[in-house]
Amino acid sequence: MTIPAALDALDQVLGQRLSRSKPDLDQHAASETWFAAAPPDAVAYPQDTDEVSALMAICAQHDCPVIGWGAGTSLEGQAQAFSGGVVVDFRHMDKVLEINAEDMDVRVQPGITREALNTELRATGLFFPVDPGANASLGGMAMTRASGTTAVRYGTMRDNVLGMEVVLADGRVIRTGTRARKSSAGYDLTGLMVGSEGTLGLVTELTLRLQGQPEAITAAVCAFPDMGAAVGAVIEVIQTGLPMARIEFVDAAMARIFNAASGADMPETPHLMVEFHGSAGGVQEQAKAFGDIVRDHGATGFDWATRPEDRNRLWEMRHRAHWSTLASAPGKRALVTDICVPISALAQAVEETAADIAASPVTGPILGHVGDGNFHAILLFDPADAEELATVKDLSHRMATRALAMGGTCTGEHGIGVGKLGYMQAEHGEAWAVMGALKAALDPGNILNPGKLVPQGG
Amino acid sequence: MTIPAALDALDQVLGQRLSRSKPDLDQHAASETWFAAAPPDAVAYPQDTDEVSALMAICAQHDCPVIGWGAGTSLEGQAQAFSGGVVVDFRHMDKVLEINAEDMDVRVQPGITREALNTELRATGLFFPVDPGANASLGGMAMTRASGTTAVRYGTMRDNVLGMEVVLADGRVIRTGTRARKSSAGYDLTGLMVGSEGTLGLVTELTLRLQGQPEAITAAVCAFPDMGAAVGAVIEVIQTGLPMARIEFVDAAMARIFNAASGADMPETPHLMVEFHGSAGGVQEQAKAFGDIVRDHGATGFDWATRPEDRNRLWEMRHRAHWSTLASAPGKRALVTDICVPISALAQAVEETAADIAASPVTGPILGHVGDGNFHAILLFDPADAEELATVKDLSHRMATRALAMGGTCTGEHGIGVGKLGYMQAEHGEAWAVMGALKAALDPGNILNPGKLVPQGG
Numbered sequence: 064m065t066i067p068a069a070l071d072a073l074d075q076v077l078g079q080r081l082s083r084s085k086p087d088l089d090q091h092a093a094s095e096t097w098f099a100a101a102p103p104d105a106v107a108y109p110q111d112t113d114e115v116s117a118l119m120a121i122c123a124q125h126d127c128p129v130i131g132w133g134a135g136t137s138l139e140g141q142a143q144a145f146s147g148g149v150v151v152d153f154r155h156m157d158k159v160l161e162i163n164a165e166d167m168d169v170r171v172q173p174g175i176t177r178e179a180l181n182t183e184l185r186a187t188g189l190f191f192p193v194d195p196g197a198n199a200s201l202g203g204m205a206m207t208r209a210s211g212t213t214a215v216r217y218g219t220m221r222d223n224v225l226g227m228e229v230v231l232a233d234g235r236v237i238r239t240g241t242r243a244r245k246s247s248a249g250y251d252l253t254g255l256m257v258g259s260e261g262t263l264g265l266v267t268e269l270t271l272r273l274q275g276q277p278e279a280i281t282a283a284v285c286a287f288p289d290m291g292a293a294v295g296a297v298i299e300v301i302q303t304g305l306p307m308a309r310i311e312f313v314d315a316a317m318a319r320i321f322n323a324a325s326g327a328d329m330p331e332t333p334h335l336m337v338e339f340h341g342s343a344g345g346v347q348e349q350a351k352a353f354g355d356i357v358r359d360h361g362a363t364g365f366d367w368a369t370r371p372e373d374r375n376r377l378w379e380m381r382h383r384a385h386w387s388t389l390a391s392a393p394g395k396r397a398l399v400t401d402i403c404v405p406i407s408a409l410a411q412a413v414e415e416t417a418a419d420i421a422a423s424p425v426t427g428p429i430l431g432h433v434g435d436g437n438f439h440a441i442l443l444f445d446p447a448d449a450e451e452l453a454t455v456k457d458l459s460h461r462m463a464t465r466a467l468a469m470g471g472t473c474t475g476e477h478g479i480g481v482g483k484l485g486y487m488q489a490e491h492g493e494a495w496a497v498m499g500a501l502k503a504a505l506d507p508g509n510i511l512n513p514g515k516l517v518p519q520g521g
Numbered sequence: 522m523t524i525p526a527a528l529d530a531l532d533q534v535l536g537q538r539l540s541r542s543k544p545d546l547d548q549h550a551a552s553e554t555w556f557a558a559a560p561p562d563a564v565a566y567p568q569d570t571d572e573v574s575a576l577m578a579i580c581a582q583h584d585c586p587v588i589g590w591g592a593g594t595s596l597e598g599q600a601q602a603f604s605g606g607v608v609v610d611f612r613h614m615d616k617v618l619e620i621n622a623e624d625m626d627v628r629v630q631p632g633i634t635r636e637a638l639n640t641e642l643r644a645t646g647l648f649f650p651v652d653p654g655a656n657a658s659l660g661g662m663a664m665t666r667a668s669g670t671t672a673v674r675y676g677t678m679r680d681n682v683l684g685m686e687v688v689l690a691d692g693r694v695i696r697t698g699t700r701a702r703k704s705s706a707g708y709d710l711t712g713l714m715v716g717s718e719g720t721l722g723l724v725t726e727l728t729l730r731l732q733g734q735p736e737a738i739t740a741a742v743c744a745f746p747d748m749g750a751a752v753g754a755v756i757e758v759i760q761t762g763l764p765m766a767r768i769e770f771v772d773a774a775m776a777r778i779f780n781a782a783s784g785a786d787m788p789e790t791p792h793l794m795v796e797f798h799g800s801a802g803g804v805q806e807q808a809k810a811f812g813d814i815v816r817d818h819g820a821t822g823f824d825w826a827t828r829p830e831d832r833n834r835l836w837e838m839r840h841r842a843h844w845s846t847l848a849s850a851p852g853k854r855a856l857v858t859d860i861c862v863p864i865s866a867l868a869q870a871v872e873e874t875a876a877d878i879a880a881s882p883v884t885g886p887i888l889g890h891v892g893d894g895n896f897h898a899i900l901l902f903d904p905a906d907a908e909e910l911a912t913v914k915d916l917s918h919r920m921a922t923r924a925l926a927m928g929g930t931c932t933g934e935h936g937i938g939v940g941k942l943g944y945m946q947a948e949h950g951e952a953w954a955v956m957g958a959l960k961a962a963l964d965p966g967n968i969l970n971p972g973k974l975v976p977q978g979g
Contacts, residue, residue, distance in 0.1 A: 254712030
């Protein structure tokens with residue numbers, strides 16, 4: 064065995080910061096979705112880049128798998144140690160290292176969560192806009208190319224990471240990118256690392272773009288008679304170029320759950336939740352234009368929330384969708400899946416998915432970041448019932464293949480991990496082999512998050 | 522020799538579409554800047570992807586260099602055949618293949634120029650925003666990660682290429698990306714290819730994001746008492762978050778040349794040229810806010826051009842800066858260089874560059890896309906005067922090292938080619954070796970644009 068030898072060597076370097084205790088292993092064994100627990104052999108808690116580099120050199124020498132861990136909120140098994148090895152938990156590397164208010168950027172360690180970052184930024188008038196819902200770590204968000212409710216305005220992690228410090232599979236430490244807003248100086252290694260799910264290196268620092276807190280914000284939720292009307296309204300709003308900061312769809316099942324969980328009083332029909340950021344005059348103009356369009360599509364019952372507490376209540380309810388759905392069905396677990404399609408295919412994709420779920424024996428609210436063509440189903444199943452698990456897996460499978468048939472992608476923001484590995488060949492064809500070649504070039508021993516994202520056993 | 526064997530085999534496949542005529546070779550030997558002519562052994566004019574793939578397989582077999590050629594407007598020698606081989610000119614692959622107006626995307630062949638594309642799009646109400654000034658080909662723009670005057674609002678080629686078809690070094694054809702607006706499905710191969718300068722593959726198709734033509738546009742030019750005032754105004758405007766579509770700086774020397782070339786009547790001091798896109802109310806609000814800020818910094822003499830012909834005259838003058846500068850000094854050539862720095866360093870970078878040029882015997886107007894921290898110097902020299910060439914090279918060298926010392930990049934948009942190869946180690950350190958490893962993984966025979974971008978002879 065090579066892993067025990069690696070752990071012995073790591074003990075020398077990390078001491079107390081390498082744990083093999085059962086609670087630690089168990090805590091890092093599970094994911095938030097349906098994958099079986101997969102405990103690592105040890106959990107490392109490095110305190111700086113040098114320790115990560117030393118750890119990696121040892122693991123390379125002993126062929127020991129290395130899996131990064133941020134907040135444990137990934138949804139496709141990205142942080143699970145299915146081949147054993149060492150999970151590297153970045154909780155102690157969670158500092159803001161440097162705020163450059165004039166340049167609107169910030170340098171952070173990977174373990175900081177997005178809520179903690181925005182709390183630290185509050186006094187600067189700046190904020191980090193990417194918001195996947197979960198209070199994920201910035202390292203994890205970068206590595207899964209996360210996005211969420213605000214991507215329609217501010218982009219995904221792809222657009223908001225200016226540079227990184229990365230520890231490679233052999234322990235070398237590289238810096239990618241600069242603090243300049245753009246560059247044509249060589250391959251975009253930052254872009255290659257973002258979304259690589261820890262298979263090419265572990266990120267130990269990130270330089271992030273920040274945004275100025277908008278002068279004015281207004282948000283609203285409105286009801287539609289049916290799904291087609293809601294999605295039709297979204298498409299028209301996008302095409303008029305209205306700069307929405309968020310545009311979220313929830314179906315009737317989700318509205319019902321919100322009513323139960325948050326004491327909301329929503330008609331049990333599809334809804335859109337929207338937010339505009341800008342100058343006072345700008346958001347007013349945008350809200351009016353939005354209202355005119357959606358009313359033509361049958362929207363009713365909305366008014367504009369400009370007070371922070373009203374907006375916070377709205378988005379808090381949206382962010383808790385996952386947990387509220389679980390709470391609505393005690394004893395159930397959730398398979399949360401996501402696809403992204405061209406906007407022109409969105410109505411059909413949502414309607415076919417809804418019909419599929421309605422024809423099945425399970426419950427599964429649909430919701431999503433429809434401004435990007437991205438939506439989710441939260442498919443509930445009884446973990447003791449193999450048939451229900453098979454049903455929700457099949458529904459998820461049909462969503463992914465539907466997305467591919469429509470020219471879309473099998474995941475807009477949750478990533479591949481192990482859960483979506485089966486769609487990579489269909490989505491990318493020969494380009495998936497190219498991903499494998501890049502992985503082999505940078506991690507010839509395949510120690511970095513083995514079993515994820517790239518072709519296996521090639 | 523292996524190249525002659527490759528050419529014999531290519532003759533069989535391409536027939537008339539492989540040229541070894543002296544005019545063809547000469548036309549593909551030169552660049553627009555100071556590099557010596559480097560004629561290829563042949564020029565290929567493929568008509569489809571299959572021909573590019575067949576060409577590549579033959580060149581791989583015979584170790585024959587392959588260099589892509591779009592419009593020949595690159596500025597760092599990217600398209601020159603310094604090691605001989607075959608230049609692949611995409612002039613016959615210049616079609617719009619598919620416009621998806623509802624999804625606001627378009628699929629094109631790489632040889633189409635940005636002006637031809639926008640002409641074809643005119644009736645759709647959509648446009649492709651990236652505008653590097655030169656009427657470059659879209660393939661070339663992607664491969665140099667071009668940007669230009671509108672990047673401050675719409676992003677660079679990095680942000681506007683959704684997907685590609687690429688012919689790899691062994692002749693395999695891959696597709697990167699999908700038509701979905703975002704994806705977390707594996708490594709971002711589109712992002713890896715954009716900016717790779719033809720060293721990883723030849724692009725044979727691109728899917729591009731489009732923008733809706735704005736309802737209202739307004740533009741203005743205003744004069745400043747000195748460079749510091751102009752740059753200070755830019756920084757303040759950026760920090761207030763005004764959504765500028767363009768914000769261009771020109772120095773006094775450039776204003777003087779504009780007056781001579783375009784019959785403008787600009788005071789011979791630094792200027793800013795700005796444009797806003799949006800709703801009628803929005804651009805009015807933004808123009809007012811902009812005016813208030815820049816007047817506090819001493820701006821004078823501007824009014825707002827809302828008529829298309831007035832705006833076109835303004836940007837035409839700006840776009841012709843390169844040619845007007847050459848015309849101002851008959852017999853001279855230009856070394857055009859570009860750097861990009863964090864906004865907080867912009868004033869110092871521009872002022873030190875201007876002082877450097879002023880202290881030298883040569884002329885070199887400074888201008889740039891200052892909203893991104895990116896600026897250029899057009900350094901004039903007499904091609905027969907070795908000392909002048911040495912002087913302008915030294916000025917350019919000092920700009921690049923200054924940018925790196927300030928946390929910036931040695932090129933914001935012109936790329937590396939051979940001209941900036943000497944700064945890659947200093948800018949990227951060990952990450953440059955990683956670029957070399959990626960190159961070796963995808964092009965083990967080093968046939969794709971050899972001598973450019975990656976470490977040489979490693």
